Amino acid sequence: MPKNTIGQVFVSNLPGRHNLEMSDSNSKKRSGESQQDEGTPKRKNGAATSVTVELEVLDCPVCYDPLRPPIFQCAVGHLICSSCCGKLPKPKKCHHCSSKSDYNRCYGIEKIVGSIQVPCSNTKYGCSVKTSYYEKEDHEATCPHMPCFCPEPGCGFAGSTRMLLDHFIIEHRWPSTKVKYGWSFNADIQDGVHVLSDDEDRLFLLNVASETFGCVISVFCVEPHVTEPKYRCAMSFSFWKNNLFNTQTSEFEVPSSTLSNGIPQNSFLFIVPKFYLEEDSKICVTMKKASACSLIRSSEMDQRS
Numbered sequence: 001m002p003k004n005t006i007g008q009v010f011v012s013n014l015p016g017r018h019n020l021e022m023s024d025s026n027s028k029k030r031s032g033e034s035q036q037d038e039g040t041p042k043r044k045n046g047a048a049t050s051v052t053v054e055l056e057v058l059d060c061p062v063c064y065d066p067l068r069p070p071i072f073q074c075a076v077g078h079l080i081c082s083s084c085c086g087k088l089p090k091p092k093k094c095h096h097c098s099s100k101s102d103y104n105r106c107y108g109i110e111k112i113v114g115s116i117q118v119p120c121s122n123t124k125y126g127c128s129v130k131t132s133y134y135e136k137e138d139h140e141a142t143c144p145h146m147p148c149f150c151p152e153p154g155c156g157f158a159g160s161t162r163m164l165l166d167h168f169i170i171e172h173r174w175p176s177t178k179v180k181y182g183w184s185f186n187a188d189i190q191d192g193v194h195v196l197s198d199d200e201d202r203l204f205l206l207n208v209a210s211e212t213f214g215c216v217i218s219v220f221c222v223e224p225h226v227t228e229p230k231y232r233c234a235m236s237f238s239f240w241k242n243n244l245f246n247t248q249t250s251e252f253e254v255p256s257s258t259l260s261n262g263i264p265q266n267s268f269l270f271i272v273p274k275f276y277l278e279e280d281s282k283i284c285v286t287m288k289k290a291s292a293c294s295l296i297r298s299s300e301m302d303q304r305s
Helices: 014-022 024-036 082-086 107-115 133-142 161-170 290-304
Strands: 006-011 049-054 071-073 079-081 117-119 130-132 176-178 184-188 192-197 203-211 214-222 231-241 244-253 270-273 282-289
Touching (some): 071 107, 130 133, 161 192, 244 270
Antiparallel strands (some): 071 079, 203 214, 231 244
16 A cells, blocks of 8 residues: 555544444443443543544554454554564564564554444445445455446446446447346347346346358456356347258357456357348347256256256
């Protein structure tokens, strides 16, 4: 993390915030005790407030990763994370002041670090989550609001999949279809992108590109984190040839992409030969959830056995 980074964090008054979250009974008990002894100072109610701190003070001074419990300190008070503390040679010597002493848990700093809440970096894309500073990277590694990108050359738009869906339809006027898993629909075989989305606004792109030998077709799931395929696509193309009706079919896993480098190339999954194509040719498309497909195949194998 760069030095002298200034950030805005949200801090709660530690005793009130932790006691209210951890145990209501303790709060009531303290309230009763204060009534019995009016001379005892009363705690202030926990209330979030906005403060500005240098974020580097929340990092381990050795590895520069965010400090997280357990946090240790030398006899003088210099902090170190548990991972770096465990790597110190024996007898342990402070990395900062070189004093030789045992490192002890610093519970006060652990409370402070645990109380500081920072917003997700994807706030502008719709994420409202605030986490402790040391959990920020863990959250963002799986944040569903992490941006994906518009593949149109020269566009540069980035946003959540919900924002991209609107962008594709409104700004680029790409044709779109609401899909229902297991149900088929027809799509024109024309160069360009066809936007697919389900009832939960899961976003897919069906891309058609012309080559000298015909049309090549691919389908991608647009999502902020590339994962193992969770969806499958079945395609079929029917045509008449020599007075005979023919059908070409294929089913494949749908890869995922953030589209950060545009439409993925060299990953076409369905090919329609040029001499079968006509002006009004269409393909039949069926989107499926991979888990459902696995259950069907497993059931078929059980029946065979």
